Amino acid sequence: MLDPQPARVRFAPSPTGRFHIGGARTALYDFLLARQTGGQFILRIEDTDRKRFVPSAEDEIIESLHWLGLDWDEGPDIGGPYSPYRQSERTDIYRQHAEELVAHGHGYYCFCTPERLSQVRQRQQKLKQPPRYDGLCRKLDIEEARGRIADGESYVIRFKTPREGSTAAVDLLRGPITVENSSLDDYILLKSDGLPVYHLAAMVDDYLMEITHVFRGSEWLPTFPLHVLIYEALNWKQPIWVHLSIFLNPSGKGKMSKRDAGVREIYVLDLKQMGYLPEGLLNWIALMGWSYDDHTEFFTLEDLIEKFSLQKLHPSPAAVDYKKLDHFNGNHIRSLTTSELVDQLRPHFEREGLIVNEEILQEITPLVQERIRTLEEAVEIAGFFFREAPEPEPSELVGKKMTIDESIEAIRRSSEVVESFTTLDVESLEEALRALAEDLGLKAGQLFGILRIAVTGQRISTPLIESMVVIGKEEVLNRIAHALEKLESYTGAT
RNA sequence: GCCCCCAUCGUCUAGGGGACUAGGACGUGGGCCUUUCAAGCCCAAAACCGGGGUUCGAAUCCCCGUGGGGGCACCA
Structure with missing residues (x-):
């Protein structure tokens, strides 16, 4: 089970929104592989999109991961040997690699404006052609291009995707994924603001940070061959690629999203507020896309570290099931001291x-x-x-299949029973109350129901006798007296 | 429209040619227990998307359909 090679694995979220369970699952698998192999778990922030940047997002990611217990060895907050771990602080590195690609004929400068690009796209859509860059700048003379750059013209760097042939990219769970190169675009690698796009930044960082296994969402599958092409252009050895399928809505229709029917909550910190334990949440998401055997399903984080394996990962999408979360969470609550x-x-x-x-x-x-x-x-x-003594509804103080007078009598007699104790203890109190019920010709449930409302103010509560003992004789008597008062002035009118 | 991925009970899944009259779990129905609610225990219903192949033999391999999902940005 133990992978002999220490894995270096990174979780690389972009701080553009709130941290949800999909990200948590990816982070969990990253963490598990790193811990199991004695490798490193790295947190890297992919903040190259200035427009979608959300200032509080990084904090939420960090808080969520800490709460889940997925601690990292290298990251923006703690540094590490491959620092910095925030892409916005590594812009020179990306530019350098983009230029290298150009120098070796795998990339080119492009001066097309967004306006022209959208016109091209519109035309292609009208002609029912796949929307792609038309390659206008692809054959630009390099010296001419450099001249225009020197003149201050705005530009981007694009990848010069081969026009011929096909590329096979190997995913651990699916095997080779092959596409015609012609179906790939000349993607922009470096934006006109000088910042890289994911396709460049992630590849460069994964390589430079010596990442051995890349876990990412299956939304990257379509551009996966492009990423392989970039690796090849740079002459780099590829990591092991693992694309995790997305979470579907409870209905199984469509990508999990906050607004859909049946979705309780998708954000980790909100789930925490709702009373879920990290262990419960982790157990739940671990099993969406991974399994251990045909019967084991209760796992602590320690168990997962020990039992996780890449071989048991599987590629189909999974619908979230909150009933199952409740079940796991309940089990973990019960296993707490x-x-x-x-x-x-x-x-x-x-x-x-x-x-x-x-x-x-x-x-x-x-x-x-x-x-x-x-x-x-x-x-x-x-x-x-x-809370203060409850204010029960008089109507609720009337026992099942009982009259008001009978209920009043039951409460009075109960008061006497409690009164007879020096201190309450579960065993004798229960015995005495059961005897009283019998004496009154009531079922224990009838009597207990009335007292439950009188003492707790609730229909659903912790066990009655135990609760009374905790509350103590004096206060129980107070509450019973208060209930009695209420019931005595109750006419039965609704 | 084009490209890619996926496909076992309602849901999460086991299964990787014969061990399958397809196993477990959640949920559902019923029962037991019972002072409410739970928990626990027992029982039940519930699935290999369809069609072709390959093979002595297919849930398992291949192909084609179908269904579902994802992607097609100077976002990740």
Whole structure:
């Protein structure tokens, strides 16, 4: 299972938007391969697009990766031997390589304006031809071109894609992908603002940073042969290429996007807010595009590092399934120790504006651990522990198939039972309450239902008896008395 | 329109010529447990896109359809 060669793998997002689970999966696989082989995981920021640049994006990427526990060995924030790791700080390097391509006849200067380009495109579209650069500047005399540049004319550098033949690019998951060179364009490598485009920058950096395995989205498949052509033009040895398929919407129709039906959330930091654990999220996305065997599905990050393998990656697109996320998250919550869960839970209660009593939090954590799938659910079922006495609806205090008077009697007698205790303990309290129910001719569920509303104010909560013990005799009595008052002045009118 | 990729239960997947009356998980339905909600346990329904080949034999290999996805920018 262990790849003997230490892999150098990079995650190279562009800071143009928020960090979503698709990026997280790519980063995860990068991380796993690096850790498994004892290699390096590198973070590189591809910020060569000034127009789409979002200042806060890099921070979000970093925060998300840290939260997920995918720590890198080299990156813009910590530096490293191949620094800098932000492409906007490496512009000279790209220009140098673009010029080298020109010098060796694999690239050329182009002076066509965006206006002319769009006219050409329009014409081609009208003629139902594939939109491509028409090659006007391709045969320009190099000296003439240099002269125009010296005169200050705006220009770009294009790749001189071979007109003949075909190129085979080898993807690890799909084998060779072959296209006619004529179907490739003379792509722009260096923009008129002097900054490179992905096709140049990523190739140059991957090579110079000695990246051994490139994981990227399958949206790069169409230009994959171009990238190989660039490698060949520069006479460089290629890395191993792995194209990961995209995530589809829950419906399986279309690329996963924030707005589609069934999509709960796609941004890592928002999923965190919703109460998902890094482990749950990681387990979920790891299994979309990779599998271990025919029955193992619960993985910690450590497990994944140990068990991940390139051979088990597969190329078909996967629809996101949030029900499955819930399931994995619930499992990971259950595998936490109590004190770990306490720490995870605290901020979720506090975010709700609740004042968290540490002692109570400790006591209720085991109560919620078995029944929540997200941390937020703990707030739903156990928030009442940190709130003032509830104000239950009188109508809710009437037991199932019971009259108001019967319910009042049940509450009164319960109060007496609680009163008889010096301190509450689960076993005897349950015993006493069950005896009371029997005495009243009620099913335990009827009595407990009334008390649940009286004590917690909720229909759904942590187990009643345990909850009462945590709340304590005095406060339980207060709440029961309050409920009794409410019910006694209740006429039954709706 | 052109190019590229993909194709097993609703979903994520196991499977890489005979071990397949196709396995697991989520979800769904039913049952058990039960103080609510969960969790847990048991059971059930549920798939090899179609057609041609290759082969003694195909979910597995090839071709063609079909379906789905992606790409065709001085964005990544």
